[in-house]
Amino acid sequence: MADMDALLLFSGGLDSTTLLYWAGNRFDTIVALTFDYAQRHSFEIKMSKKVLSNSGIDKVSQLIFKIDLAQIGGSALTDSSIEVPDNPIENIGNRIPITYVPFRNGIFLSIAAALAEKEGIGTIIGGWNQLDYSGYPDCREDFIKSIERSINLGTKVGRLENGIKIQAPLINLSKKEIIMLGKKNGADYSYSYSCYNGEPVPCGHCDSCKLRAAAFKQAGIKDDYLVRISKAIGR
């Protein structure tokens, strides 16, 4: 397994855009794995392509994997009959919200592991974060450590070769620190999209918009995405 080749779970949101630039300064090749999972905000897929082309990082290629998680449902992100809530910021992360997609990161990491094994990629990178987060159980460090072990017990490369490592560089950072890390690595968030509602102009009311706005506020800088679209619509 090539340790200098990375597979990056890449939605094109704030966290994975940060990691794109971070990994661009550390790995020889990067496969950006984007899931087309019947998400309400499938606009993020379109934007993820723009984040990549805008980055100018030429060692990265994108792979879009289709899996229809509406077959599972049970989440505001994959069932259009469930509304995305407007929670007060102080409540976010206190409980597991209705935007939680059952075991989404378990499914995504299993698919990522299969692809890494097939392609001989030694490192999987993801932007999970257990501080300043939405309360999803599959974004916690003990889960990531545990599934790394499961992946190495359940794959040929884990059994017979040097296996697959999972790196979660953002797991214990605050959202402010994530933006600072991105900026240190040259990140441009002009096309990085986070809103759960999937309209080109972010709603500002969903948990994801609120966490992102708080992050830029704490970092003391403007959100590149909002700057870009404000210019575009002339306000």
Add this chain to the structure above:
Amino acid sequence: MADMDALLLFSGGLDSTTLLYWAGNRFDTIVALTFDYAQRHSFEIKMSKKVLSNSGIDKVSQLIFKIDLAQIGGSALTDSSIEVPDNPIENIGNRIPITYVPFRNGIFLSIAAALAEKEGIGTIIGGWNQLDYSGYPDCREDFIKSIERSINLGTKVGRLENGIKIQAPLINLSKKEIIMLGKKNGADYSYSYSCYNGEPVPCGHCDSCKLRAAAFKQAGIKDDYLVRISKAIGR
């Protein structure tokens, strides 16, 4: 979570058909989860429905989940350009074969966990077997134990409720013992299909056909499927 409700990974092959009857005698309701994963032998999906209707077990319902694992490839089962090999029976299980689908059981179990969480089902059952088997790393007991732990760390039901148990009743049985267990529970294998090549008349040459034939020989009984089709084609 309802412990008496089970989600059974169900291909309709020898192992999962055995477990259908076994679970039918033990659980209140059963969801038989069948994957339509672009397998070469998609004929098994058609047959899995017949196994269920033929069983007369009315507490079972089937859920067919579509996920195109040809997007990963790397296996004779999901890449039509790779041939299914004809291995001598004594070599089967000695190494990981080309029919190994990268981390298939990791992906299937992650999806099963998401469905179990959504539906409030407390037990996942699968026919993994580490004796008399094909050498797949994701069919071994240490992997199953590890991913059970990962599932409970990464789901809402594992974090906040009594979690999801994985049962692997066949894990340490010989193929002969699997058939005896099935027969003790009333199993009829007339529609249970195992061949990797996907033709209605099993090829007899793939690892799966050979393991199945050896199993019935050891058990000293005839394979119900072969008896049925022999009658049907009058030979």
